[in-house]
Amino acid sequence: MKLHTKSKKTSADKLSKSVAFRLTEADFVKYKNKFSASGLSQSKFFRQHVLNNTTRVVSKSLTASRAVLLLSKASNNLNQLAHRANLENKVGKLSDETFGSPSYPL
Numbered sequence: 001m002k003l004h005t006k007s008k009k010t011s012a013d014k015l016s017k018s019v020a021f022r023l024t025e026a027d028f029v030k031y032k033n034k035f036s037a038s039g040l041s042q043s044k045f046f047r048q049h050v051l052n053n054t055t056r057v058v059s060k061s062l063t064a065s066r067a068v069l070l071l072s073k074a075s076n077n078l079n080q081l082a083h084r085a086n087l088e089n090k091v092g093k094l095s096d097e098t099f100g101s102p103s104y105p106l
Contacts, residue, residue, distance in 0.1 A: 019046070
């Protein structure tokens with residue numbers, strides 16, 4: 001009769017790094033249902049899906065609404081400068097020194 005003995009894991013095979021993440025109660029229920037249905041432990045389920053690229057990664061990029069917001073802020077600043085320049089010009093105070101020199105060459 002042969003006894004099964006565990007082979008020693010090399011340091012490269014040992015699971016020595018821990019990864020943690022937080023979920024809402026609703027998301028945890030979904031996660032738990034998925035790993036329970038798979039028959040895997042939470043750790044094995046997570047490793048299998050992350051390391052085998054069976055997850056969908058959504059990268060955060062500059063969305064159109066974010067771009068519009070940034071452009072809106074910039075145009076508001078330009079409008080304020082134009083308004084001040086117009087007022088300074090009306091009272092005869094507009095000069096090169098009114099707005100100072102730019103911090104970078106134009």
